[in-house]
Amino acid sequence: MFIMVTEHFMAEEVKVFRSLTSPFPLRVIWALRLKGVEFDVICEDLFNKSPLLLQYNPVEKKVPVLVHNGKAICESLVILEYIEETWKQTPLLPEDPYQKAKARFWAKFSDEKVFHTIKWGVLLKEGKEQEEGILGTMQNLRCLEEELRGKKFFGGEAIGLADLALGWLAYYLNIFEEVAGLKLVDQESFPSLVAWMQEFANAPIVHGSWPDKGELTGKLVSMREASLGRETRS
Numbered sequence: 001m002f003i004m005v006t007e008h009f010m011a012e013e014v015k016v017f018r019s020l021t022s023p024f025p026l027r028v029i030w031a032l033r034l035k036g037v038e039f040d041v042i043c044e045d046l047f048n049k050s051p052l053l054l055q056y057n058p059v060e061k062k063v064p065v066l067v068h069n070g071k072a073i074c075e076s077l078v079i080l081e082y083i084e085e086t087w088k089q090t091p092l093l094p095e096d097p098y099q100k101a102k103a104r105f106w107a108k109f110s111d112e113k114v115f116h117t118i119k120w121g122v123l124l125k126e127g128k129e130q131e132e133g134i135l136g137t138m139q140n141l142r143c144l145e146e147e148l149r150g151k152k153f154f155g156g157e158a159i160g161l162a163d164l165a166l167g168w169l170a171y172y173l174n175i176f177e178e179v180a181g182l183k184l185v186d187q188e189s190f191p192s193l194v195a196w197m198q199e200f201a202n203a204p205i206v207h208g209s210w211p212d213k214g215e216l217t218g219k220l221v222s223m224r225e226a227s228l229g230r231e232t233r234s
């Protein structure tokens, strides 16, 4: 007797909700690219969020959200851990518990120190308050410089979790500087950080992923003007 067996392979649903200018969804996009996972991107207007975004992230109502076969995962660093556990190829984290802890430390440092201080203390401030923000930011960047000394990436030779978490710096730092009208980092004072930013920006997973410069600059200028209580000129 001849029995014909047909199998229906259900394609995996992998969707990333992002916005045009947010740095956080980029981490998710880079991680999926690194792992060779196919995905769709849904670009949200954060001034007019879609019902789907609100359904998938009812608590924070933010991007990124990763939707994997109907399950929604929020918070970019949590999403990276989910991606790492779900798709084992091309690990984002090393095996060694100590090295793993270090990668997670720098990822956390990215959000709690580097991003927080540069945005709230430098980009959105002026005068005395900004001077304090600059001091804090320089200290944070100095820590990165020291950690990166003699290394290509945070974990060594390959891009890992800490690089994905801090990768926004490779594009946004320069634009933050331009919008705030100052210079924080140069080749002479931060040779390792500058080399790492170039290395990261040149990685194939990063190509073509940055937001449009004009769009991002415009958004940051508006945020700065609003924060300083000035009218935005259009």
Ligand SMILES: N[C@@H](CCC(=O)N[C@@H](CS)C(=O)NCC(=O)O)C(=O)O
Pocket: 019, 022, 023, 024, 046, 061, 062, 063, 064, 074, 075, 076, 077
């Ligand atoms: N800690 C979050 C931050 C995400 C975040 O702040 N997303 C912003 C865009 S930069 C957002 O969606 N904001 C919309 C809102 O606050 O209404 C993560 O890492 O995912």
